[in-house]
Amino acid sequence: MRSVALIAWYELHHLFLTKRGLLSLSAFGLVWFLILRYVIYSAPQVLSITQMGSSITGFLNSSIINNLVTWQVPEMAMFWVVMLYLLPIFCVILTADQTASDRARGTLRVLHLRTSRDAIYFGRFIGQLLVLFFLIIIALASTLALVMMRDASQLFPALHLSVIVLVNLMLVLLPYTALMAWVSSMARSARQATTYAVIIWIVCSILTGWLSRQFPELWILDMVLPGSQVSSLLTLSGWNTLSLALIPIVQTAILLFFGRMIMQRSDW
Amino acid sequence: MSLIQCNNITKRYGSTLALDDVSLSLEAGAPIALIGPNGAGKTTLFSLLCGFLRATSGDVKIMGYAPSDTKLHGRLAALPQDANLDPRFTVGHQLVLLARLQGLSSSAANKEARRVLDKVGLPEVIATKPEALSHGMRKRVMLAQALMGSPELILLDEPTAGLDPPNVKVMRSLIAEAASNATFIISSHNLDELEKVCQSVVHLEKGKLKGIVDIAQSRSTDHNGYYTVVMADTSIEAHIIIASLKSLASVSNVTFNTPNRFVVEYDAKQAGLDTGLDIGIIKLLSDKGWTYRQLVNGRTLEDQLYFGSD
Numbered sequence: 036m037r038s039v040a041l042i043a044w045y046e047l048h049h050l051f052l053t054k055r056g057l058l059s060l061s062a063f064g065l066v067w068f069l070i071l072r073y074v075i076y077s078a079p080q081v082l083s084i085t086q087m088g089s090s091i092t093g094f095l096n097s098s099i100i101n102n103l104v105t106w107q108v109p110e111m112a113m114f115w116v117v118m119l120y121l122l123p124i125f126c127v128i129l130t131a132d133q134t135a136s137d138r139a140r141g142t143l144r145v146l147h148l149r150t151s152r153d154a155i156y157f158g159r160f161i162g163q164l165l166v167l168f169f170l171i172i173i174a175l176a177s178t179l180a181l182v183m184m185r186d187a188s189q190l191f192p193a194l195h196l197s198v199i200v201l202v203n204l205m206l207v208l209l210p211y212t213a214l215m216a217w218v219s220s221m222a223r224s225a226r227q228a229t230t231y232a233v234i235i236w237i238v239c240s241i242l243t244g245w246l247s248r249q250f251p252e253l254w255i256l257d258m259v260l261p262g263s264q265v266s267s268l269l270t271l272s273g274w275n276t277l278s279l280a281l282i283p284i285v286q287t288a289i290l291l292f293f294g295r296m297i298m299q300r301s302d303w
Numbered sequence: 304m305s306l307i308q309c310n311n312i313t314k315r316y317g318s319t320l321a322l323d324d325v326s327l328s329l330e331a332g333a334p335i336a337l338i339g340p341n342g343a344g345k346t347t348l349f350s351l352l353c354g355f356l357r358a359t360s361g362d363v364k365i366m367g368y369a370p371s372d373t374k375l376h377g378r379l380a381a382l383p384q385d386a387n388l389d390p391r392f393t394v395g396h397q398l399v400l401l402a403r404l405q406g407l408s409s410s411a412a413n414k415e416a417r418r419v420l421d422k423v424g425l426p427e428v429i430a431t432k433p434e435a436l437s438h439g440m441r442k443r444v445m446l447a448q449a450l451m452g453s454p455e456l457i458l459l460d461e462p463t464a465g466l467d468p469p470n471v472k473v474m475r476s477l478i479a480e481a482a483s484n485a486t487f488i489i490s491s492h493n494l495d496e497l498e499k500v501c502q503s504v505v506h507l508e509k510g511k512l513k514g515i516v517d518i519a520q521s522r523s524t525d526h527n528g529y530y531t532v533v534m535a536d537t538s539i540e541a542h543i544i545i546a547s548l549k550s551l552a553s554v555s556n557v558t559f560n561t562p563n564r565f566v567v568e569y570d571a572k573q574a575g576l577d578t579g580l581d582i583g584i585i586k587l588l589s590d591k592g593w594t595y596r597q598l599v600n601g602r603t604l605e606d607q608l609y610f611g612s613d
Contacts, residue, residue: 045400054391142386145445149377
């Protein structure tokens with residue numbers, strides 16, 4: 036456990052100590068600034084009843100919108116929607132190189148002389164989750180600042196919503212990070228890992244789509260891909276969102292199992 | 304209990320047989336050389352011992368444990384061939400992580416990183432990224448990571464490959480210094496280098512174990528002694544020199560190794576302790592007017608392994 040914690044902690048360090056980490060951080064910061072300025076900032080107007088029927092209805096269905104307008108803090112509602120769709124993309128890019136380039140470079144060999152394959156695998160996975168957690172905290176903090184600027188009395192409801200959103204976003208990102216841990220254990224570069232992820236995603240989409248048409252009673256097929264619960268999540272609010280938590284947790288366990296198997300059996 | 308025990312290990316990469324039913328037992332002590340031509344299976348054997356690869360069949364035990372056993376962490380160290388530290392972080396940052404993974408506290412890990420860098424003569428690179436180091440310096444940093452803590456077995460895969468002579472000398476003295484505390488197993492193509500450092504040799508060829516040779520014993524057996532004559536003048540026909548050397552008393556055989564080396568085998572028992580054969584060889588060369596470069600008492604590792612009569 037000590038090794039897992041150490042490796043995970045060093046992963047978080049890497050976000051600030053490497054050019055790649057800082058570039059990722061800058062890219063996230065820039066994109067987030069634009070979203071904050073042009074999307075979150077205008078959330079009170081966009082999600083107000085009088086504005087309903089405008090651009091947002093083209094993007095989200097009525098049950099989702101009806102749910103979002105009930106949120107006490109519109110900025111947090113908008114944050115929730117944006118992050119649910121943006122973060123998984125960012126997660127796939129950011130977590131692609133969990134072990135791939137270290138394998139190609141032989142660095143994994145040096146680590147393996149001091150720790151187990153499991154510690155490397157799970158340490159890197161948890162480390163990536165820490166990085167994502169940190170990024171969500173930054174984004175949430177900036178959104179809270181925006182809420183404070185508009186109406187300081189909404190700070191406490193916003194804080195409460197922040198915790199709900201944070202927990203849910205981490206749950207959503209779990210299977211994406213596990214998928215990248217798996218493909219990274221087969222790849223020798225981040226690019227190769229991303230390519231594998233895209234191939235697996237497309238093959239699974241086609242396969243589950245075909246199977247669910249052939250066997251409509253197999254409802255479980257709709258839950259195979261990471262993120263499959265996102266549209267349902269948007270119709271829920273408060274801690275009710277955790278009613279779907281089992282889906283990403285099971286997906287993560289299965290994906291981590293596949294990755295661990297490869298990590299254990301592969302030659303370095 | 305043997306330091307290393309390999310029982311019938313075979314490793315296949317697809318249809319390629321890298322190691323073929325290799326069994327060997329090595330004991331702790333003086334440095335051991337692992338030699339063989341390219342493709343002999345040296346790196347594969349190293350990787351199996353370190354737990355980087357899994358044998359297709361057979362059984363490997365190091366100090367009584369399977370290679371990937373956590374009980375070997377800190378006791379087994381290695382300099383894997385072509386393995387590099389992460390180019391994005393400083394040498395010190397990475398050595399501290401490695402030391403901490405070996406169980407050291409943060410402050411002890413910092414001290415250990417400095418100690419091993421001092422040991423390899425590179426204390427100044429602690430804040431440098433590996434990509435800014437020369438090839439020789441990177442090798443020494445990799446050796447530094449292998450010296451961390453107090454490993455009992457250190458495997459070095461081609462430690463001097465690509466190094467210039469001064470760096471080879473540094474590497475050799477580092478190994479000699481550390482050899483009193485740990486058993487080294489060194490794989491290399493540089494037989495001259497191995498001869499200077501190692502006591503015994505594991506010889507692999509085409510994935511098979513050809514033998515384990517004790518360098519000291521094989522230099523001079525109870526029956527045979529050897530002199531190696533390195534000629535300066537290569538214009539003289541080899542067979543003429545061979546015939547002349549064979550005419551000397553107690554010489555039983557002479558072999559020629561291109562381009563200029565003649566290994567004189569003599570019957571030590573027949574000649575007695577004070578043979579005077581070396582004087583006889585020098586006198587012969589002088590009488591014939593043949594210029595020689597070196598007369599060595601014994602024969603090189605290369606001659607023993609590839610050209611030896613026994």
